[in-house]
Amino acid sequence: MAGLQLIVNFFQELRIFRLSLRSPKARHCVWRPNVGSNVKSDIMEENLVEKQSRSEELWNSDLIECIQTRLDLEFDDVKVFKGKVLKDIFMHTSKSGGHLLQFGFVDQDIVIYRETIDISDLQKSKTVLLHKNNLKNSSDLIIPKVICELKYNDITSHGLIIYSAYASDIKSIFPDCKYFLAMRYKNSSTANKLGRHGKNFDKIIAFEDKKGQGKYKKGSFQEELKSDLKLKKRFEEFISEIKKELEPKETEFLK
Structure with a gap:
């Protein structure tokens, strides 16, 4: 993106210089292209996004460890991981004109589950297309109980709309699954914005209301849990x- 903007700015400066040469006063002009401010701004923005992405990745890993450690105390059959879950099932038309039933999977930051289904028979079917299931255990389809979408430093309205739609799609396939949004820092994500655009999240939480402070370091979350009440x-x-979603429910309600 920064490289493309550099080229655009270069030719804009060149065009202005050529037009200025039509003036008699411009006989001794020397062209000194200014390719600075916009490009620098773009580069700084890209670096910030990259830094937040790396921080989110490290925090994601730490949070999985924290959740698994806590759940292990009460549930010995529950697993927590980052990976793919089934998002949609639809009819795919191949290049030859034939039709395939396609299972579409999507990456999720935190998936908490107990059970899987063996789909090895589906993998052998010529009329079924399994699109990018988990690579390590591609014959196992995970039945999620809780999914958490993570954001390290607030979330945009656009992001809320996208992941809220993901939540709706996934819960239409797994009606017992709950879909949470967890933010390390809420920053500027107001309750109004979260409520309007995050309608399909079952729970939304921000661990701290302030803006994120610099890069995240591996293990920081565990250390802060010890000192920050x-x-x-x-x-x-x-x-x-x-x-609550993992414990047996004593109720006559079906939903």
């Missing part, structure tokens, strides 16, 4: 909501 309280509430 407010952060620990929110994390405990987060774990409590997950546990």
Whole structure:
């Protein structure tokens, strides 16, 4: 993106210089192209996005460890991982004009599950297309109980709309699955924005209301949980909501 903007700015400066040469006063002009401010701004923005992406990736890994450690105390059959779940099933038309039933999978930041289904028979079918299931265990289809979408430093309205749609698609296939949004820092994500654009999230939580402070370092979340009582309280509430979905429900309600 920065490279493309550099080229655009270069030719804009060149065009202005050529037009200026038509003036008699411009006989001794020397062209010094200014390719600076916009490009620098784009590069800084790209670096910021890359830094946040890396911080989110590291925090994602730490949060999985924290959740798994807590759930292991009460549930010995529950697994937590980052990977793919089934998002949609639709009819795919091949180049030859034939039709295939396609299973579409999507990456999710945190998936909490107990059960899987063996889909090895489907893999052998000539009328079924399994699109990018988990590579390690591609014959196992995960039945998610709780999915968490993570954002390190707030979330845009566009992001909310996209992941809310993901939540709707996934829950239409797995009606017992709950879909959470967890933010490390809420920053500028107001309750109004989260409510309007995040309609399909079952729970939304921000562990801290402020803006993110620099790059995230591996293990920082675990260390902060030991010293920050407010952060620990929110994390405990987060774990409590997950546990509610894993515990047996004594009710006559079907839904």
